[in-house]
Amino acid sequence: MEKRSGQVLLVWGLLVVAANLRASLTGVGPLLDRVQADLGLAPAVAGLLNTLPLLAFVVLSPMVPRLAARWGAERLLGGALVVLTLGIALRWVPVAAGLFGGTVLIGAGIAVGNVLLPSLIKRDFPAKVGLLTSAYATVMGGVAAVASGVAVPVSEVAPGGWYTALGCWVVFALAGVLLWAPQVRAPRGGAQPLRAHRLPWGSGLAWAVTAFMGLQSLGFYVVVTWLPQVFQDSGVGAAAAGWLLFVFQAVAVVTGLAVPAALRRARDQRALAAICSAVMLVGYLGLFAVPGWALLWSVVLGLGGGACLVLALAFMSMRAQDAAEAGALSAMAQSIGYLLAAVGPVAFGLLHTVSSGWRVPIMLMCVAAAVQTLVALVAGRGTVRVPIATPAGR
Numbered sequence: 001m002e003k004r005s006g007q008v009l010l011v012w013g014l015l016v017v018a019a020n021l022r023a024s025l026t027g028v029g030p031l032l033d034r035v036q037a038d039l040g041l042a043p044a045v046a047g048l049l050n051t052l053p054l055l056a057f058v059v060l061s062p063m064v065p066r067l068a069a070r071w072g073a074e075r076l077l078g079g080a081l082v083v084l085t086l087g088i089a090l091r092w093v094p095v096a097a098g099l100f101g102g103t104v105l106i107g108a109g110i111a112v113g114n115v116l117l118p119s120l121i122k123r124d125f126p127a128k129v130g131l132l133t134s135a136y137a138t139v140m141g142g143v144a145a146v147a148s149g150v151a152v153p154v155s156e157v158a159p160g161g162w163y164t165a166l167g168c169w170v171v172f173a174l175a176g177v178l179l180w181a182p183q184v185r186a187p188r189g190g191a192q193p194l195r196a197h198r199l200p201w202g203s204g205l206a207w208a209v210t211a212f213m214g215l216q217s218l219g220f221y222v223v224v225t226w227l228p229q230v231f232q233d234s235g236v237g238a239a240a241a242g243w244l245l246f247v248f249q250a251v252a253v254v255t256g257l258a259v260p261a262a263l264r265r266a267r268d269q270r271a272l273a274a275i276c277s278a279v280m281l282v283g284y285l286g287l288f289a290v291p292g293w294a295l296l297w298s299v300v301l302g303l304g305g306g307a308c309l310v311l312a313l314a315f316m317s318m319r320a321q322d323a324a325e326a327g328a329l330s331a332m333a334q335s336i337g338y339l340l341a342a343v344g345p346v347a348f349g350l351l352h353t354v355s356s357g358w359r360v361p362i363m364l365m366c367v368a369a370a371v372q373t374l375v376a377l378v379a380g381r382g383t384v385r386v387p388i389a390t391p392a393g394r
Helices: 002-019 029-041 043-071 073-091 096-124 126-157 163-165 170-185 205-231 237-267 268-291 292-317 324-354 358-381
Strands: none
Touching: 002 096, 002 126, 002 170, 029 043, 029 096, 029 126, 029 163, 029 205, 029 292, 043 073, 043 096, 043 205, 043 324, 073 096, 073 126, 073 163, 073 205, 096 126, 096 324, 126 163, 126 237, 163 268, 170 324, 205 237, 205 268, 205 324, 205 358, 237 268, 237 292, 268 292, 268 358, 292 324, 324 358
């Protein structure tokens, strides 16, 4: 009974951590025009608000397995939540330095959570990887969707405007710190500590998983950063554009819930990953051809994006033999993958500036989705495992 209650508490803790991994990022896109106007930022500089966290992911992700092996995964994740909380609070300070400095801290905290959640699920719930991955992706995406939808309304009624709309998520972060505290004080007694493994740089399958992770992340961060602006330039109001971004993420959440059932029925994930990536391609092509059909393309992009996110996260556990290998693959996939994703918002903004429109940057996303469809045929291969021969340091 005590063991079961401990597992329930751990699951709740993991889900609350997941709730904090995107909301502080997705609320930026709907407010980007106001941020630019108030601070006098160029589009490429404004794009850094969602690129800086990705760069933090790139730098810190490879370090996480070693840090977890040294300090303990539970303690490291608790410290990351504290850093995340400080970053959100710092963004509430009404100066540009607070906004960008807080964004860097937010990226550092989220980077640790991104890497550790797949490995903790593999360690503590090896028979429920698909179910719990879908659950935490659903919570992460659901809270992120709400953050997008309420960003503009909160900024219009709350004292402090958009500063408050970005800073109010500190309440969620504090809740995460409190609910994870029991794991920091008393890590699960029967759980093996995470060992540090070398990252699988020599594995072709690992590179395919990394590319899939990077391409779907590139799409997600471009959409949450710039889709409201694309819609506004097509005649949609600012608040409505924020809610359309909510629709994209809400549909993604619902789609992600269906992935575990599909994973159980399929012998491998190649067809599922390729089809979902192709759906993303259809959404970008529609946005290119008929941008005025904003609601339809928000739904289509959500259908493909939600499933691709869950698959990318699940691949990190499914392609590894144990928690240590899952941590190493997760670190590699998220470091290199987010380096690719980090280019997205800035490149999209620069292409918009250079071409004086959205058609060229949207065509770039069409190419990225087409490449992702091909990569899916390798990353989704059955029971093939990533070879990681020896622990780091041996």
